[in-house]
Amino acid sequence: MIIEKVKKINNSEGEFINHYLVNDKYNVPKDEANRDYQSILAWVADGNTIQEAD
């Protein structure tokens, strides 16, 4: 997956549900066993920033 943007996903109460929306398509869990979350961590380590939920 080539990451272009990452945004937090909140529930209807505005609480973070431990998932991120990547490229407006992929719902990625905050789980270090998930290879896409590992990619998010690398993407952040490269200096990129996760957006807050809408």
Next chain:
Amino acid sequence: MALSKIDVANMLTGLVPNDNTIRRPNAQPIIINSDMAVAQRGTSFTGVSSGSNFPVDRFEFYPTNLGAYTIIQEALTSGEAYNNGFRTALRIDTTTADASPAATDYAILRTKFEGQDLQLFKKGTSNAEKFTLAFWVKSNKTTTGQVNLFDIDNNRLVSGTYTISSANTWEKKVINFPADTTGAFDNNNALSLVVEFFLDGGSNFTGGTAPTAWEAQTNADRNANNFAIGSSTDNDFAMTGVQLEVGEYTSSTLPPFQHESFGDNLARCQRYFETTFEVGTAIGASTSTGIIRSGGNQGGRTSGRMGHGFTYPVPKRSAPTVVFYDNSGNSGALARLDQGSSTASNKNATLAGGSQKSFEVTSTGDSTADCLNYHFTADAEL
């Protein structure tokens, strides 16, 4: 069953006639989808040049801008692999050559394992077991290729080589790997071992020697015998019947391949990937076949928020990455269905929660509807 076929003696003693079958009685193959029968993501992909690609489940072709390829699940109708009970294979055809890859480029075919599924090898103990890898292979190239066992937990590597003797002919290869008393596999659901068929690579991966004993991993050793699949558009590579066994076997002592039912095989694959698209249908295809329809809105038709929960038939290895699709091939979307009236596609789909076992999707205020239609993929690959 005719009475004369009942082996009364063995029923009484508990013995099994073929000694090869008692080593792991009732065990499933260690390698999942080793007969390449399950292809949940589709059966043909063209112009593959980068990233993670699965022509069949659990077998990942990963090129890094080293040529371009068509990768397919190939139906077998003849040949020695067919004659040995295999009806499908994974096939890679080079469509754009790169005979001079950059130093960091590579093209690998691999399958990956959770550490908790490898404890029977007793790696890292004084009782460590040897490994035997067997597979059917066919290529136009009569050359020597390299396959590595890459221990991710301990960054250790051991290699074997195989030679294609006759072009365009199915050949069975059996490779032995030594035991490793150093470095145990972690006993968890994370990646511990990669079986990698290194099919091409730049200078960072060549120049070394294929290690026949376990060693600290060195990139230069991973492709010491370069198959060079990307060197010509004449090249192809096909494989099936991949078998990993505990212990050392020859071609004559190798236990028989343990064929699984398609259903059992599919269920094992679904621990890592699942979709509502029919097996063999491309992900994101414009189709309603297999689509999930929520049970309807208890309150009747609404333009407000609607939700639907789904429990996976097979719990995933870890919480998966989930992607929603509508009936028209739009990703990150679903369809709001007003039954008896209309289906509105490309409507918002928001994950409301997810775990190894289930997820909930919601669609907030939009077109009037009384239920939701959606496809999904859930990816928990290693």
